[in-house]
Amino acid sequence: MYKTPRGTQDILPAEQAYWRFIDQQASILCQRYGYQRIDTPVFEESGLFYRSIGAGTDIVDKEMYTFEDRSGTKMTLRPEGTAPVCRAYIEHGMHNLPQPVRLYYFAPIFRYERPQAGRYRQHYQFGVEALGDADPSLDAEVIDLAWQFLASLGMKMLVLQVNNIGCKLCRGDYLPRLKQYYSMHSEALCPNCQVRLERSPLRLLDCKNPSCQQIAQNAPKIIDHLCPQCDSHFKQVKGYLAYLEIPLEINPYLVRGLDYYSSTVFEIQPEGGGAQSTIGGGGRYDNLIEELAGRATPAVGFAAGIERIILNMQKQGIEPPPIPQPKVYVAYLGEEGSREAVKLVARLRRAGLGAIKAPGGRSLKAQLKQANSLGAAQVVIIGEEEAKRGSIILRDMEKGDQKEIPQQKAVTLLRDFYV
RNA sequence: GUGGGCGUGGCCUAGGGGUUUAAGGCGCCAGGUUGUGGCCCUGGAGAUCGAGGGUUCAAAUCCCUCCGCUCACCCCA
Numbered sequence: 001m002y003k004t005p006r007g008t009q010d011i012l013p014a015e016q017a018y019w020r021f022i023d024q025q026a027s028i029l030c031q032r033y034g035y036q037r038i039d040t041p042v043f044e045e046s047g048l049f050y051r052s053i054g055a056g057t058d059i060v061d062k063e064m065y066t067f068e069d070r071s072g073t074k075m076t077l078r079p080e081g082t083a084p085v086c087r088a089y090i091e092h093g094m095h096n097l098p099q100p101v102r103l104y105y106f107a108p109i110f111r112y113e114r115p116q117a118g119r120y121r122q123h124y125q126f127g128v129e130a131l132g133d134a135d136p137s138l139d140a141e142v143i144d145l146a147w148q149f150l151a152s153l154g155m156k157m158l159v160l161q162v163n164n165i166g167c168k169l170c171r172g173d174y175l176p177r178l179k180q181y182y183s184m185h186s187e188a189l190c191p192n193c194q195v196r197l198e199r200s201p202l203r204l205l206d207c208k209n210p211s212c213q214q215i216a217q218n219a220p221k222i223i224d225h226l227c228p229q230c231d232s233h234f235k236q237v238k239g240y241l242a243y244l245e246i247p248l249e250i251n252p253y254l255v256r257g258l259d260y261y262s263s264t265v266f267e268i269q270p271e272g273g274g275a276q277s278t279i280g281g282g283g284r285y286d287n288l289i290e291e292l293a294g295r296a297t298p299a300v301g302f303a304a305g306i307e308r309i310i311l312n313m314q315k316q317g318i319e320p321p322p323i324p325q326p327k328v329y330v331a332y333l334g335e336e337g338s339r340e341a342v343k344l345v346a347r348l349r350r351a352g353l354g355a356i357k358a359p360g361g362r363s364l365k366a367q368l369k370q371a372n373s374l375g376a377a378q379v380v381i382i383g384e385e386e387a388k389r390g391s392i393i394l395r396d397m398e399k400g401d402q403k404e405i406p407q408q409k410a411v412t413l414l415r416d417f418y419v
Numbered sequence: 420g421u422g423g424g425c426g427u428g429g430c431c432u433a434g435g436g437g438u439u440u441a442a443g444g445c446g447c448c449a450g451g452u453u454g455u456g457g458c459c460c461u462g463g464a465g466a467u468c469g470a471g472g473g474u475u476c477a478a479a480u481c482c483c484u485c486c487g488c489u490c491a492c493c494c495c496a
Contacts, residue, residue: 003487006487006488057494058493058494058495059494059495062420062494063494063495080495080496109496111494111495111496113493113494113495114420114421114491114492114493115488115489116489116490116491116492117489117490117491118495118496119494119495119496120496123496124496125496126496127496192493208492208493208494256495257494257495258495267496276494276495276496278495278496279496280496281495281496303496304496305495305496306496307496308496309496331454331455333454334454362448362449363449363450363454363455364454364455364456365450365454365455365456366448366449366456367455367456368455368456368457369455369456369457370456371456372456372457373456373457376456379455379456381454381455383454384454385454393455395455395456397456397457400456400457402455
């Protein structure tokens with residue numbers, strides 16, 4: 001028997017209410033904030049991700065779904081959303097639009113990882129990107145949007161962690177200090193961190209290994225070594241967030257796993273969340289577009305994992321609004337009844353009212369039983385006699401009473417009921 | 420990639436060598452008289468007990484291998 005590939009899942013009708021709800025809240029909010037939807041291809045040339053996410057990151061080194069197409073071009077299933085949006089920004093000359101350009105996406109993401117709670121090989125992310133403006137208020141806007149988004153879903157007890165990981169300038173000064181400090185403790189570092197020391201020293205700070213964490217405690221923090229510009233930027237972002245009344249924690253160890261981030265970075269987690277608790281994160285990537293196209297374009301963005309959001313909604317007992325089901329069920333008896341039922345169901349549907357016809361060849365009792373378990377509020381019954389008479393029986397399932405009415409009145413009556 | 424737990428009808432579970440022709444609950448279908456739901460009662464369909472191999476007179480039950488699911492590490496959304 002065929003099954004969903006490892007780490008993927010079917011989103012069954014029973015779960016769709018969550019997805020509709022989240023999708024709706026996201027697009028309503030984006031509209032309100034002036035972010036426009038963009039959809040990019042599910043796969044891109046592999047190079048885009050190598051150059052943006054960075055060799056040496058887990059994503060690029062071991063998590064990408066890469067294949068050659070028939071022409072021999074290396075393609076990769078999108079492992080994150082920012083780089084494709086930047087590619088689109090460049091490709092379509094969006095620097096000619098009023099800056100910043102505000103975009104959002106809701107798209108599947110692919111990473112070859114061992115699946116576990118809240119982690120999938122195909123998962124969905126809702127993300128926003130604001131490209132073409134370096135103003136700190138834009139950082140705050142993106143964080144605010146992220147925060148309001150989660151709040152609009154009814155999520156509570158969220159923690160926002162913020163850090164600033166500096167620009168090239170700060171790092172030029174800071175990284176040597178960091179490396180120097182860590183070189184003194186290199187024997188005590190985990191094997192991973194031995195490698196990080198050379199390849200991505202910043203990420204030494206957020207190693208989860210206990211002994212590494214101890215070392216990190218006394219390590220110089222980049223937050224204390226920001227250049228005047230970054231320092232001021234960070235202060236302003238914090239200031240704006242205070243005006244917006246968004247509580248935050250400064251986490252000097254927060255470093256994101258993608259190389260393109262600079263300056264502001266942030267993550268949102270549920271309070272006391274365990275493994276895979278991060279439901280959203282983002283930050284500035286002021287150098288990414290320049291690296292991809294040569295034109296300096298500051299930008300800031302955010303992305304949230306939908307599956308993790310749903311997981312947390314369920315943990316918090318949040319129920320999404322249900323997806324409306326047809327309220328009218330048309331039961332019938334006999335061939336004549338079936339004909340009339342088909343006609344009536346069609347009339348109802350064309351009038352914009354949800355209706356379903358009973359399956360064939362069942363007793364009236366069975367039909368009513370099904371109507372009940374489908375949650376129909378009104379059942380139309382067309383027996384042979386009613387069919388002859390040109391009438392129908394309209395049964396209110398909640399009250400349990402019914403009346404016979406002329407067929408012509410059915411749509412009108414049921415429409416009233418629908419309102 | 421590493422480690423733990425688990426694999427019995429669509430779902431949840433019982434059974435841990437012979438009394439099992441694999442049991443129960445949910446769900447599905449049908450009946451409980453003539454054309455009427457929700458409760459109740461009765462019946463039915465539906466399982467090569469994850470796969471392959473081995474031990475044994477006898478395996479869902481014991482052993483091995485593989486596969487899958489799941490949780491955790493790593494990393495991330």
